[in-house]
Amino acid sequence: MALVKLQTQYFRNLAPDPIGFSSSFNFLYGANGSGKSSVLEAIGYLGLGRSFRVSRHQAVVCQGQNKLTVFGALDSGLQQPGVQDETTAGEVVHRLGISRDVTAKETSLRVDGEAVRSLSSLARHLPVSVIDPGVFDIVAGGPGKRRQFLDWLVFHVEPSFSLSWQQCQRVTSQRNQTLRNGRIDESLMRVWDYQFGALAESLSDTRAAIFQKFRLAFDEILQELDAGWTNGLKLEFYPGWDRSQSLVEVLHSHREQERRMGHTLYGPNRADIRLKFGGRPVAETFSRGQQKTLVILMKIAQGKVLSDLGKQVTFLLDDINAELDVRHRTMLARKLQDLNCQVFITSIEHPEPDVLWADGQAPEYRMFHVEHGKLTEEQTG
Numbered sequence: 001m002a003l004v005k006l007q008t009q010y011f012r013n014l015a016p017d018p019i020g021f022s023s024s025f026n027f028l029y030g031a032n033g034s035g036k037s038s039v040l041e042a043i044g045y046l047g048l049g050r051s052f053r054v055s056r057h058q059a060v061v062c063q064g065q066n067k068l069t070v071f072g073a074l075d076s077g078l079q080q081p082g083v084q085d086e087t088t089a090g091e092v093v094h095r096l097g098i099s100r101d102v103t104a105k106e107t108s109l110r111v112d113g114e115a116v117r118s119l120s121s122l123a124r125h126l127p128v129s130v131i132d133p134g135v136f137d138i139v140a141g142g143p144g145k146r147r148q149f150l151d152w153l154v155f156h157v158e159p160s161f162s163l164s165w166q167q168c169q170r171v172t173s174q175r176n177q178t179l180r181n182g183r184i185d186e187s188l189m190r191v192w193d194y195q196f197g198a199l200a201e202s203l204s205d206t207r208a209a210i211f212q213k214f215r216l217a218f219d220e221i222l223q224e225l226d227a228g229w230t231n232g233l234k235l236e237f238y239p240g241w242d243r244s245q246s247l248v249e250v251l252h253s254h255r256e257q258e259r260r261m262g263h264t265l266y267g268p269n270r271a272d273i274r275l276k277f278g279g280r281p282v283a284e285t286f287s288r289g290q291q292k293t294l295v296i297l298m299k300i301a302q303g304k305v306l307s308d309l310g311k312q313v314t315f316l317l318d319d320i321n322a323e324l325d326v327r328h329r330t331m332l333a334r335k336l337q338d339l340n341c342q343v344f345i346t347s348i349e350h351p352e353p354d355v356l357w358a359d360g361q362a363p364e365y366r367m368f369h370v371e372h373g374k375l376t377e378e379q380t381g
């Protein structure tokens with residue numbers, strides 16, 4: 001599916017007019033502060049339920065207001081090869097809405113006019129993948145970033161994952177409270193261990209299976225790229241403990257260490273994707289440019305896993321011109337085109353699709369000039 005219409009109210013500086021988008025490529029350009037990133041942020045709000053730029057909803061609501069709304073309409077999108085679809089192109093198949101009242105601290109979600117409670121009911125319809133300057137922390141940053149990266153894919157392959165993950169986090173926090181209670185009540189602790197262990201083993205099986213799909217897609221992309229510097233690169237899933245033992249056994253044998261630290265040290269909350277080159281972390285061995293390329297390839301591999309399942313990913317490429325040279329931008333754009341993704345690209349300068357597709361094979365696209373939060377479509381081709 002693809003987002004073909006967006007309308008916001010009181011979202012940063014954006015004008016409330018509805019905007020129609022292409023289910024293929026969309027270019028947004030305009031001066032600093034015109035509102036390009038805010039458009040992508042609003043799209044991200046529908047697919048993630050939050051801003052990908054800031055953690056406080058307050059910052060996103062238009063100054064002087066206390067409630068923002070984002071509404072989006074999805075059509076069936078670009079057809080993946082081999083996938084049958086009974087809808088006609090352009091026909092709206094889902095309507096998504098999210099509003100956030102920052103005074104009441106309440107979020108309301110709607111799917112096809114019906115109120116829904118869980119964010120996953122909304123987010124599952126719009127897999128949004130962001131590539132902005134912050135994304136490179138997937139390699140350079142801590143395990144939390146890589147967990148988030150993997151879990152985004154796991155959720156879009158297995159939407160029920162979000163419920164299991166929430167349950168697991170609840171048990172983790174109850175376990176942590178018990179660990180912090182001076183003298184540990186061993187019988188209570190064992191109850192938490194068994195609950196936590198059962199949830200953790202099943203969650204980690206799901207993560208491991210989807211990581212395997214991801215790694216196959218990644219290896220295929222590396223083969224196509226055929227770049228010498230990636231020989232010897234290894235991606236491994238670390239579930240959060242050594243799985244040659246059950247988690248319950250590991251927890252029992254580390255009781256004293258966990259008690260001293262006052263929190264859970266083993267389990268899915270410690271999972272990671274370990275990126276190694278010649279046995280050492282790539283963050284220590286790869287150049288910054290190579291690290292950036294690696295992140296881009298990982299993002300493309302995520303898109304490929306979902307594309308193979310007939311799902312269209314919406315990529316938000318915010319301000320990447322300063323991060324990637326034209327060769328890498330071209331590689332990224334072409335791969336996303338091959339995967340039938342929907343793509344939004346922001347830039348300050350007027351975009352030049354002819355540079356990205358010098359062979360004249362540019363996909364269908366729409367181009368918008370952004371000024372004072374308002375989008376004006378430019379006639380193309």
Ligand SMILES: Nc1ncnc2c1ncn2[C@@H]1O[C@H](COP(=O)(O)OP(=O)(O)OP(=O)(O)O)[C@@H](O)[C@H]1O
Pocket residue numbers: 011012013030031032033034035036037038039058059060061062063319348
């Ligand atoms: N809560 C808010 N209410 C009203 N306006 C806001 C709010 N937050 C930010 N703005 C303004 O919205 C404008 C849009 O910012 P945005 O980051 O989207 O611009 P941009 O076009 O991506 O800029 P750049 O090229 O510099 O990254 C800015 O002028 C900013 O000052």
